[in-house]
Amino acid sequence: MENESPNENLRGLFQLLTRRFGLLNKTCCSAEGVDVSLVQSHIIYEINRQHNPSIQQIAETLNTDITTFSRQIQSLIKMNLVTKTPLKEDRRISILSLTEEGKSVNNSIDQQMNDYLQEVFSGMNDFEKETVIRSLKLLNDRMVKSSVCCTAPWE
Structure with a gap:
């Protein structure tokens, strides 16, 4: 390990960081008594961040195939975190929004992450x-400008 160049163990460094953030856990967050997966957490975050996004917009933002994404949305609807409303001008397009419970879960996850990062940074x-x-x-x-951006490099 002492003789390794700084670039030799980059993969290990990223894998360790991934584990420490809990990104491999089935449930990334527990908020307001609701267990949320990492993917669901990202969806909730993006619905909150974007103004009246369509299903397609969020799927594109997360670089997710629409079929897989639709299943996640259905799951979030059943959990009473998200609502899906057909657009009046074009009923083929559905607009996503957070329910009050969804907003509460989003705020709780935000607070948990901010507390965690504040603790991490407090030692610096x-x-x-x-x-x-x-x-x-x-x-x-740099990742955004990479030729393999937004996909795993081995795909």
């Missing part, structure tokens, strides 16, 4: 925090 000085944040922004920007 301002320079270290700024360096991590700047590096994450740079990494995200």
Whole structure:
């Protein structure tokens, strides 16, 4: 390990980070007594972030196939977290919104993540925090510009 170059164990570093964020867990979050998967958490977040998004818009944002995505939406509707309303001008398009319970779950997940990150960053000085944040922004920007962006590199 001492003789490894900084790039030799990047995969291991990303895998460890993934595990520490709990991204491999079946349930990523428990909020308001509701267990939410990582995918469902992303959907809830995007519905909240975007203004009256359609199913297609959220599926594209998350780079998810529409069939798989539709099953997730149905699951969130059954959990009373999301509503789906046909667009008046074109009933083939459905608009997604969070129910009051969905908003509450989203706020709870936000608070949990913010508390967790605040704890993580509390052990860093301002320079270290700024360096991590700047590096994450740079990494995200480079990933978007990658030729294999938004898919696993081995697909």
